[in-house]
Amino acid sequence: MPLRAYPRVVLGHGGGGTLTNELVEHLFVPAFANPSLDALGDACLVTVPGGRLALSTDGFVVRPLIFPGGSIGELAVNGTVNDLAMSGAAPRYLTAGFVIEEGLDMALLGTIVHRMAAAARCAGVQIVAGDTKVVERGHGDGLYITTTGVGFLPADAPRIGPDLARPGDVILVSGTIGDHGIAVMSVREHLAFETGIESDCAPLHTLVHDIVDARGGVHVLRDPTRGGLAATLNEIAQGSRVSLIVEEARVPIRPQVMAACDLLGLDPWHVANEGKLVAVVAAEVADEVLARLQAHPLGREAAIIGNVQAGRPGLVAARTRLGATRVVPMPLGEVLPRIC
Numbered sequence: 001m002p003l004r005a006y007p008r009v010v011l012g013h014g015g016g017g018t019l020t021n022e023l024v025e026h027l028f029v030p031a032f033a034n035p036s037l038d039a040l041g042d043a044c045l046v047t048v049p050g051g052r053l054a055l056s057t058d059g060f061v062v063r064p065l066i067f068p069g070g071s072i073g074e075l076a077v078n079g080t081v082n083d084l085a086m087s088g089a090a091p092r093y094l095t096a097g098f099v100i101e102e103g104l105d106m107a108l109l110g111t112i113v114h115r116m117a118a119a120a121r122c123a124g125v126q127i128v129a130g131d132t133k134v135v136e137r138g139h140g141d142g143l144y145i146t147t148t149g150v151g152f153l154p155a156d157a158p159r160i161g162p163d164l165a166r167p168g169d170v171i172l173v174s175g176t177i178g179d180h181g182i183a184v185m186s187v188r189e190h191l192a193f194e195t196g197i198e199s200d201c202a203p204l205h206t207l208v209h210d211i212v213d214a215r216g217g218v219h220v221l222r223d224p225t226r227g228g229l230a231a232t233l234n235e236i237a238q239g240s241r242v243s244l245i246v247e248e249a250r251v252p253i254r255p256q257v258m259a260a261c262d263l264l265g266l267d268p269w270h271v272a273n274e275g276k277l278v279a280v281v282a283a284e285v286a287d288e289v290l291a292r293l294q295a296h297p298l299g300r301e302a303a304i305i306g307n308v309q310a311g312r313p314g315l316v317a318a319r320t321r322l323g324a325t326r327v328v329p330m331p332l333g334e335v336l337p338r339i340c
Contacts, residue, residue, distance in 0.1 A: 012333020016226025019333050041161055042083040054089035054151040056080055061144050063338040068183045069198030072145055073116030075340055078203045080149035081123045085205035086221040088160045088212050089151030095129040096147050101140030123203035164219040165240035167310040170286035172279045174293050175301040176252045177229050181271035181336050182260045197256055200275030207299055210292045217285030222278045225340055227331045230269040232278050233316045234330040241313040246306035248318045270335045
C-alpha cells in the first residue's frame with residue numbers, strides 16, 4: 001500500500017524495502033530537501049578547504065545485543081564506517097548516542113562499550129563526542145545506539161555514487177551473503193547448526209581503499225545491509241535508471257546459511273549483511289578489481305555476479321541455475337526485524 005494508506009508506522013517501514021523507500025521519499029526528503037541530501041547515498045559529501053567531507057548517521061536496534069561474531073557495539077562502529085567507505089571516504093571520527101533502558105545489566109553494558117571501543121581502534125576512527133539517555137523499564141528494550149561518522153576525501157577523488165552505474169558495467173560482491181542476518185536469527189530463535197554461523201560484521205574501508213584507484217573504473221559501492229542484496233541491487237537499478245542482470249549461481253552463499261534460510265522460509269538475497277559490499281565497475285577493470293578484492297582478507301570469496309544493461313530502467317533480474325530468468329523485486333517490508 002502507498003504511504004498515505006498507513007495511518008501509523010509499521011515494522012515494515014524500517015525494513016529497507018519498498019515501505020522504507022516510500023517513507024523516505026514522501027516524508028523525509030520533501031521536508032529536509034537540499035542538494036546534499038537529494039542524492040540519497042549512504043553518506044553525503046560536503047566540500048571544505050582542501051577536500052570533501054563525507055557525513056553519515058545510523059541507528060542500531062539489534063536483538064540480541066550480543067550475537068555470534070559481534071555485538072551492537074561493533075555494529076554501531078562498523079555500520080557507520082562502512083557507510084562512509086561506500087563514498088570512497090577514509091573514515092576519521094564518530095559520535096555516539098546511547099539510549100539505555102533502566103535495569104540493563106551494568107556488566108553487559110560494559111562489555112558492549114569495550115567491544116565498541118575495540119572496533120573503533122581496529123577501524124582507525126575516534127569516538128569524539130556522545131550522549132546518553134536512560135528511559136524507564138519497558139521502554140527501551142535494553143540498549144539502542146546511534147552513531148554519526150565523518151570521513152575525508154581528497155578534492156580530486158573520483159565521485160562514486162548510486163546513480164553512476166552505466167550499461168556495460170560489471171557487478172561484483174565481496175563475499176558470501178546472508179551471514180549476519182542468519183547469525184543473529186540463529187541466536188534469537190535458538191537454532192543450532194553443525195557448523196557455526198557468525199556475523200560478517202567488519203569495517204570495509206581498507207577493502208575500499210584497495211579498489212577505488214583502479215583506473216577510475218569504480219562507479220558504485222553499496223553495503224547490502226537491511227533488505228540484503230536484493231534491496232541494494234534494486235536501489236542501484238532505480239538510482240542509475242538501468243537494469244541489472246545477475247547470475248544466480250555466481251552469488252556466493254554458505255551452505256549452512258542456505259540451509260538456515262530454507263528452514264526459516266527466507267530468501268538469502270533479502271537477508272542483511274554487515275561486512276560485504278556490492279561494487280559496480282567498468283568492464284575493463286572488472287578482473288583487476290576482483291583480484292584486488294580477493295587479495296584482501298575481507299574479500300577472499302569475492303565474485304563477479306552480473307552486469308548492467310540499458311533498457312527497462314529499475315529492473316533487476318536473475319538467471320537461475322535452470323536457465324530461466326526471474327525478476328528480483330525490492331523487499332516489501334521487514335523480513336528480519338531488529339537485525340541491525
